[in-house]
Amino acid sequence: MPKCGTYTLTYINANECGTLTETFELSVQLAPAVELANDTTICLGQSVQLNFAEDENTTYTWTSTDPLFSDFNNPQPVVTPTETTTYTLTASNGVCDDFVGSVTVEVIGNILLDILPEDFFICPGSSTSIIAQAVGGSSEETFTWTGSDGTTYTGDSITVMPEDSTLYTLVYESGGGCTTITDSVLIEVGDGVFPTGAEIIQEVPGDLFEGDSIILGVNYGSPFDPSQLNFTWTVLYQDSTTATPLASGLGLDTIQTQIFSSGVHTFQVEITTPDGCSYFATVQGNFMEIIVAVPNTFTPNRDGANDFFNFVAQANIEDLEVLEFKVYNRWGQLVYDNETPDDGWDGNAKGKEQPTEVYFYLIRIARPNGFELGTFQGDVTLIR
DSSP states (O other), X not given: OOOSEEEEEEEEOTTSSOEEEEEEEEOOOOOOOOOBOOOEEEETTOOEEOBOOOOTTOEEEEEEXXXXXXXXXXXXXXXXXXXXXXXXXXEEOSSSOOEEEEEEEEEEOOOEEEEEESOSEEOTTOOEEEEEEEETOOTTOEEEXXXXXXXXXXXXXXXXXXXXXXXXXXXXXXXXXXXXXXXXXXXXXXXXXXXXEEEXXXXXXXXXXXXXXXXXXXXXXXXXXXXGSEEEEEEEOTTOSSOEEEEEEETOSEEEEEOOSOEEEEEEEEEEOTTSOXXXXXXXXXXXXXXXXXXXEEOOSSSSSSOSBOOEEESOGGGOEEEEEEEEOTTSOEEEESSSTTTOBOSEETTEEOOSEEEEEEEEEEOTTSOEEEEEEEEEEEOO
């Protein structure tokens, strides 16, 4: 930057025709003197100086929304705002470019603190959010949480998953340390149910078939008596996308039901506590299709082997209903009409042994749900 003073300018022609000399005065004007305070935070009732520099050649003009501010031309005003306010300075010396800048003073006044939990009561294993709202708070405020279970959190919104009922204490501190508020909230955790699995109970363990009656049960631990718990049982059949209700009610930790279709089916129980907490357990069962076969020979010679003519089935026979079981001789005479359904035909008709020959049968069997499994007809050879 050049200094103030008298300067002489000399011009010499390249052809040595002459020399010109001119003298002039140079006056240097400095930019407006300004040293604005940084944006700051103060407590209600405190004061702050807005500018820390001035010079006599500069005009200082302030504007503000603060209704109590009146030092519009004070180079270094001290203000005591009652609310957050921005002060704008225009500094001008009539020569250099004007300086324009601002200072925002954040005022921390009276603060109201609210704690808003998403839920005051949660089920075991569930989480909930707790939100703190500081009305009149500041940008530099802090939220510090401490649970009675020893957990700690920071921030105005936290998510907790306590194992037991827990008291969460919040220490709120506003910007500038103007205000400190302590508050707390209790999150209660209800008693739960802890299922270890559902099961299919059979009187005689073995394969499962369509039409079987089964007992469904669930193993669980809980401080509640079964009569206080609601059990809702459903089944999702293999080729279905929607569960079918089976039973629902208090104390139904076991139910009996009958399954009329084959496939791998999924049974589910929902256990609901008096507080409305729900828990689930599932079990799958593979129910095989009923298959019926009819032999083509039998030997009713009372040797204990193959003495009766009867159908055989891949199923629990007691679940099947025989609608019709007739045997005819080659003359079309009826020799058996399901007189002994448990054993089948013993080769006799009206108390007389029938001779060795080919006989004809007609058998109709119904599934456990009443629908006919099929009609089986053909011939069987009686050998003596």
